[in-house]
Amino acid sequence: MASLYSLNVYIDRLESYMELKFNDITKSFGDLKVIEHFSTTIKSGEIVALVGPSGCGKSTLLHMLAGLQKPSTGTLTADGKSLEKPSPERTLVFQEHALYPWLTLAGNVALALEFQNVPKKEAFIEAQTWLDKVKLSGFEDYYPHQVSGGMRQRCALARAFIARPKVLLLDEPFGALDALTRMTLQCVLKNLITEERPTVVLVTHDVDEALYLADRVMVFSNRPATVLSEIELDHLPKTHDLSAYVDIRRDVLNTLGIDTDTTPVRTGEIGELL
Template sequence: MSSVTFEHVSKDFGTLSVLQDVHLHVNSGQFVALVGPSGTGKSTLLRMVAGLEPPTSGQVTVDGQSVRRPHASRTLVFQEHALLPWLTLQDNVALGLEFQGSPRSAARQQAVEWLARVSLGDFGTYYPHQVSGGMRQRAAIVRALAVRPRVLLLDEPFGALDALTRLQLQRELSGLWTGGNMTVLMVTHDVEEALYLADRVIVLGPRPGRVIADHPVPLPRPRSRTAPPLLTLRQRILADLGVDESSQLKEVTL
């Protein structure tokens, strides 16, 4: 596990200011969700932690060390699964382990075990195009977890899935993270998803993005989505986002 700190981070793309003076500390082992309107730099923050995007000003640190390039200890999972289409699910999961130096036979055995943990044990020899979108994303997540990153970065990992599959994968991710000893930062547009999964929900304001609210979620897991404290927090977050609470929306697309 690692701590992550954004120290007065700003980001410009040409004349467009996307992030402005973001200061945020994520404790080691926390699960933090980032919500906010589109275009406020949420995904850019993840890419900075991954070492794929430098800040224009300020600094991003992991365990006190400035992030300057990608590292195997920080893994990013995108909305689209990004599996290699010419490899089976098992070989996709094993690939990262082999890059870390595991012998091929050991990597493949670990891949089998990881796939079994998300009910894909019978599909290891299938190729990505032969399975559903939810199964592909499930494989992508365990591929990231198998290398045991200290920081897991999730960029709307369930955004392209149907509602039922999304709920199933949220439950699986919650269970995997609880025993995974890792720090998680997740971008989501689903306030309910953020509250179900995260220890804290960080709200970014309109572009240029900046932190406007930080909501702890002090509830044990597993959580009930209809628990009164979660519903109260949801109303507060929607108010932060300028959404009419009387609409009673359970999911907000921002």
């Protein structure tokens, strides 16, 4: 049974997804320019993946969307309003799970609601629902050090989704996991996104992950980052073994400067090749 909190949030969210707009964004750290004249609109409910070499500025763009950094020049808006500071409407998930070690898995997930002044009992009821969704039933009272890395990242996903953010920001969320666990969690994440439909921005070095999860892939150059290629994927069925999928994958890798005819590539290792 859905909690009262869950029902209220669902009603509030029915027509409230968020559009994000970068307008001629440039970002420098001292003399180091990492992003140059970047513009794009991320439509409400769209899933956009950012792919490119390590250090090219992808995560910087994500941190701007989270309100953790500001552009040096240009404007960034959310639903037409200037985006300048963090908000619970925009949730950021890191490569590392960032769970609190002194809290149980349920406590970690519930804390996201407690920060929003949801009563503790109600927060734990909702946390149980989300732990069920990520297949962690029975592990509510375990602590992070007692479970595997994949289970910790499942918990991190539950914590990210529980407050039903309008925007989900993912910074290589499965980069620290082994290949099989990563594929499993990609499926879990895809199901959660399909159910909740937030606007999603994903930073990844894994081209297969980008093609599987995203509606659109943006391929970036070395810094200062500019867009080399932009690929719409809304027509592509989300499987790992279609010929069209393989062709697009090859195009993305070639755009990144990787010769797929001579170099065997596991796409999770692209960051090390560039």
